[in-house]
Amino acid sequence: MTINLGTANEFIARHIGPRAADEQAMLATLGFDSLEAMTAAVIPDSIKGTSVLGSEDGQSEADALAALKAIAGNNQLFKSYIGQGYYNTHTPAPILRNLLENPAWYTAYTPYQPEISQGRLEALLNFQTLISDLTGLPIANASLLDEATAAAEAMTFCKRLSKNKASHAFFASRHCHPQTLDVLRTRAEPLGIEVVVGDERELSDTSAFFGALLQYPASNGDVFDYRELVQRLHAAGTLVAVAADLLALTLLTPPGEFDADVAIGSAQRFGVPLGFGGPHAAYFATRDAFKRDMPGRLVGVSIDRFGKSALRLAMQTREQHIRREKATSNICTAQVLLANIASMYAVYHGPAGLKRIAERTHALTAILAAGLEQAGVNVVTCAFFDTLTLATGAATAALHDKARAQGINLRQVDAEHLGLSLDETSSQADVEALWALLTDQAPNFAAIAAAVQVRLPAALLRQSAILEHPVFNRYHSETELMRYLRRLADKDLALDRTMIPLGSCTMKLNAASEMIPVTWAEFGNLHPFAPAAQSQGYLQMTRELEAMLCAATGYDAVSLQPNAGSQGEYAGLLAIRAYHRSRGDSHRDICLIPSSAHGTNPATAHMAGMRVVVTACDARGNVDIDDLRAKAIEHRDRLAAIMITYPSTHGVFEEAIGEICAIIHDNGGQVYIDGANMNAMVGLCAPGKFGGDVSHLNLHKTFCIPHGGGGPGVGPIGVKAHLAPFLPGHAQLENTAGAVCAAPFGSASILPITWMYIRMMGGAGLKRASQMAILNANYIARRLEEHYPVLYTGGNGLVAHECILDLRPLKDTSGISVDDVAKRLIDFGFHAPTMSFPVAGTLMIEPTESESKEELDRFCAAMIQIREEIRAVENGSLDKDDNPLKNAPHTAAELAGEWAHGYSREQAVYPLPNLVEGKYWPPVGRVDNVFGDRNLVCACPSIESYQDV
Template sequence: MTRSIPLGTANEFIGRHIGPREADIARMLERLGFDSLDALSDSVIPASIKGTSVLDLPAGLGEAEALDTLKAIAARNQPFTSYIGQGYYGCHTPSPILRNLLENPAWYTAYTPYQPEISQGRLEALLNFQTLISDLTGLPVANASLLDEATAAAEAMTFCKRLAKNKASNAFFASRHCHAQTLAVLRTRAEPLGIEVVVGDESALDDASRYFGALLQYPATDGDIQDHRALIARLHEAGALVAVAADLLALTLLTPPGEFDADVALGTAQRFGVPLGFGGPHAAYFATRDAYKRDMPGRLVGLSIDRHGKPALRLAMQTREQHIRREKATSNICTAQVLLANIASMFAVYHGPAGLVRIAERIHRLTAILAAGLAQLGLKAEQAHFFDTLTLATGARTATLHERARAQRINLREIDGERLGISLDETTTPAQVEALWALFADGQAAPAFDALAASAESRLPAALSRESAFLTHPVFNRYHSETELMRYLRKLADKDLALDRSMIPLGSCTMKLNAASEMIPITWREFGALHPFVPAEQSQGYAQLTEELEALLCACTGYDAVSLQPNAGSQGEYAGLLAIRAYHHSRGDTQRDICLIPASAHGTNPATASMAGMRVVVTACDSRGNVDIDDLRAKAEEHKERLAALMITYPSTHGVFEEGIREICAIVHDNGGQVYIDGANMNAMVGLCAPGKFGGDVSHLNLHKTFCIPHGGGGPGVGPIGVKAHLAPFLPGHAGLERKDGAVCAAPYGSASILPITWMYIRMMGGEGLKRASQLAILNANYIARRLEEHYPILYTGGNGLVAHECILDLRPLKDSSGITVDDVAKRLIDFGFHAPTMSFPVAGTLMIEPTESESREELDRFVDAMIRIREEIRAVESGELDKQDNPLKNAPHTAAELVGEWRHGYGREQAVYPTASLLEAKYWPPVGRVDNVYGDRNLVCACPPIEAYQDA
């Protein structure tokens, strides 16, 4: 008798991605009073928007099948040897950094280090980055990275506008020698703000008093190296500030901008070990004078002390950020490029100052040899001085040379019809230099490499030779063997809590599984080795990937078109409002500049509206946290002639599906406005309802939230926008796209090399899996809310007593009854091995919890048990059993050093560090006690301190 063998399904991924098992789901549903997931979601989703999502997607693929399919797409890319330059260069990612950092979930699944006690490892890596930038630029304060060089330049422009003495000016000078993509982004950012960008030759700049600021490129995009000292002195005398976009590797050999009196230095750290990746993600840098530190955009890591007086790192001067200052914020940037900044910082740690100089000198020497050989062939470089880039006048031969080069799998830079450019990099070899000579020889005898190598002289200007030392701190001079670097990276990772250790229950932030199968393709050479400006025929794999991903995202959202260019959620918000603004202007409604924003909105919303040239009008929320529809209607009608847009988050920032969303959208449309639906909470909607179908005109999507791109310790992020058809003509443009205007970042597809993560997620989940993920996100959140509601008030629920995919615990009554604050609970959770939920947002004194669908019931219960145990400790404070000041919450977190020292507390060591039995098996030990934020801001140190500071402490 033949036995039948059950084959089952080849796609196990849905079950791998979703945490709770079927039996767990049944028990959780029973606790909530439902017999199925469909019954639960039907009760949560308002009747008015049910059925708006029809996920017309193919069935999910198995992991192996999806990887094979994507590999075939990647094979359509052709990684030629590119000498295009223009801010993007080939480089080597050291293998120990690739394996122990980029491919390590301890680094890529971490969250932004807002909780410093559990982030000391990545904060130290970022402090190393800031030190690297400060040392190389010669400026005392550097931030912990921005999105890319072009957006950093745009930030510098508005920075100069705020701080320059020449207040009467509204013009910003930008050298024509800046990279073309930087000039494009400058123009986009300037137009809504009424800033005039004047592009010209700095050598011909006559009236410096006309400008509030200027941007110079060093070395220039064509390779030339100019001495800017006299020009900067003239601009300063006229009351202008000067920003210099500088090549970070060249600064190991050239006088740094801070030493020739630049006010800002900016650029990209891409060539410090970060692959080209078709344009991103790459960490930008921004450095400035100490006097301007409070106006600097982005995050700043600073040194403080913990409650034991021990040095401890933290994010400093948060009052600059948009979640506090809203429309008056320094910037709307919420995401940095932390993972990439950490790669760059470790590249510097691994090579050290001498190693970086060797890399730079080798590149320059090969470029000088190349130039000497080309001169022998009758092609003299236009530049007398250069670092790694040459511009050649090739006349009528130009098109033929490009054609011949591509036949040999070589890309040269296209400048114009009679000139071309060549940029060398860390990966260039002598054989490749000889291949370039052969390309240009046209029948002539090839130059002799060895002879030219023996005679070629430096082509750096002697007057700009770097004299100052850099990277003298021990951290850059110790870890030069692979063993030492591997252990250093492990030591830093062990200090941190990331998703590989425990649940990160952050409301509004969606810390879900970043599956290994999704991550694998980002290190494939076919995706990583492409320059963003290669000819279209060489990037057909990316073309297919992006076209398919746009269609997948349209299916998920109900929109008609998608742009993948915005490289952060904040950039997506900005691009969305620019599309709305351009649409109104195309219809002659140039007066429409009012943006309605609910009081509960994330701080990036009003900051973005301000950047887009709109005026913010705040609308009220009712007692249940919903938008006050009467107030919204009154303000929409009041501003009917000027209404541009409404920015609203759905489900709401309070974690509720508002019943009146269709009515809200209709009110705005009836009064001439457009509806921007913030996609931060899309994880509750995919497969259940679609913003493009229930009233939204545009949404940004956080691919680093709903669609599984890792947070990376605070970036990379991807924030594409979906739009209805009438807004599609106004999506971000780029020189490399059909629409040329309106670029919001440097590369046409933003952070292209991490888009395969989202493609993999959607293709493996399929429509059925995506809907199930949304339902489980809702189930997990409601399960936590139900288990905790008898211990902590749930601040907001829908009309049926249910929440969406997140819930808010109200801790304000506990402060009155016990003196225990939301901070105390957050820090006490560290002793239980948990990252805290989102603190005091959107309501001060609350915790917002979002468990995501990835967490198992066991992990949910472990978290709930910790919260209940903490509530018991609070009751002990309320009853007087525990002292109001000397208790486990006020003193949390507890370190191992404190445990073995003299114990001065009125509660036991075991209660402090082992409050539950499960911790005996696996205990996370915070490296520092509670960090003193006030001390850190009053005594700001934001570069690696002398080693003696640690020894003294």
């Protein structure tokens, strides 16, 4: 027998679901004898051959991990006292193991289907309750992207709601974190808002501003009493936002109690690693009267069809899809996984535990300050929580050098001052090491600790209670927390249970080998503002990843900074806007957007200071070329850009994409190609080569970063060379202007996921993934087309990576709606496809390349059985009102109770035999969204509501 060495890289076969025999069977169903032949029939001739991706083989999982570990080893982990909104923290081990590293949590989708999302919705409700309690404001959202972008959202929020309508100026305290001020300036300029940075203590004319942002405690450590200032600002019609530190709020009077209108900030220090800047959950809290204008997602309490309490996303959750260019924000991504970590950190520690952490952090800071003062160091900060600013004069640079020689990073304030922040990881040894570094003396720790006093202002000490709800006062043992997390996860459907066939969302495998590096200390414990010499591993990885993404897209340069798809869209349009302005074409402000586009597209164009002109689509869902050409010519003197999704939102490769790009270029505009559907293009065609000037990519879709229940996401942009000078900048980068988020590389700690995916797949594997995604989608379309019309196809009757099933005719014949089908799929153990987008009354299905033929067939069997049930309604065998679809999903409690339906229990819960072995039981019945919006409750129920239980 010949010895067969084979190949060490089995990852491609692990990532892609169908086996070789399955592939041939599916191709035969479609009438093709090879994957290449099918691909040739799908990809338009005009863009074939545009891919510049190589055909190299990928590395094995072990080799890729070893290579990345070597890169990570180039990061130097100094003891960080930089602070500035980022702090060392302990991630409790049971949260690390049972949440962050648990696919039941990190592979879940956004909870748009509430019946199969009750667990993560409860965790998010806990987060909202935590934020509301600590800020003293009655309503909080389910997280935003980071503190700086939350501040930018607060600025536009104040602009909409302020009574001072004549003003276009926004006051921002110079005591805000510098990265926050940078993002404010970026966001304000296209909207015609003037950001005025100054010292609030010297503010005399409060009538000049529609809103104001204050930092509490200040970035330099000071704790200011803002009560009188807030009253003066309100008297002038100015709304007040306060960026507040959550840990400090356990000890300080909350913003809501000194009449702030908005509180924003970061939940990072509640158990989420530094991660070189992200991902971290920001928060946004406000008055009840303003809740309908609050950006982001909001979890609310409603009831199901049995009257049982049930959770769901409320109100404006997807308002950017409804209001489009009139939307208050383009944000459709939260930081759910990170918000859940923060909420469980609070659950685990409880109110007493959080206060102990805060008190200990403050006590160590007070001891440190007292020792420094005793040694003659000028401590500028008088009242503080955890941060000190020191006047070190001419010795400042030398002290920084001395600190780094000892493996310590201090904050660089200016040439004559340095800063330092303590945190929950700080110790007596750290304080003594700082004394030794900064003085020539050795103060007596015990003596100083015995005499030190609280250095928080007595008038601002918190009097109100926090976190009184039972959820924050029960799960304090590891056993209890572990079981609580398990109970919540068991309520939900995630990729660890079933295919999630969501069109436009690409719910594919998030391989364990891709996820492992996220929790490496070399990536997790680095401060985003550490000196570049200490972050060489990150810089090497990001350079390599940028090159990988350029090869995948055909673009010349990439920015990894945008920390969501919405931010990528925004950064892309800002690059186009800046390019026009650099050429003296600042008047170009028209953005053409097809009517089928994602709702974030028009919202983003509005935020970038552009006017939206909608272009029509034809009967097949393609861009109407005649209408596009007419509008491009009509607006040629002011045309800035087109935003187009490719393959289209309708799931087809439009033949005329080259002509579309040419029309825009001929009329002076730039082409923005939304990369949401790149999973159909990598290795087959390249937007940077067939006419695109800029695209954002969803690393949480095509490139395997998990959705995490609704975030994190990463939305980098690729651009042609002429737009490269206008990529997002940052104070930590060579290009210092134009930051779109707080950290220079956005959500840097999850970039290793994509690096691993691309390295293991190689060019050949990436191309095969795209082909298999297309094959799987066409296989489903072919199997279901005789049961449900496929709404749009390409020229050869094929779809791209997703297909749209038209259920509107069935509504007419049976009364069964797309909602009924979506809820009935839960009884079969499936998450519903995307409902009524981009066409009302349809289901958009994207199986991805990771699903096996067995899983595709299981889904098709469910859809075919549902069609039979609809047929039974049509012919009268099932009652039009009392049938398994109208009553879906069915709960175990309903099954065990009195059965009043005209169909059997077995048909309700076991409609197919394969469900007997592994049944998913939804915890609630169909949720009443209208009731929830009319009776809005967005925090944990009061303690009193538990007293009758």
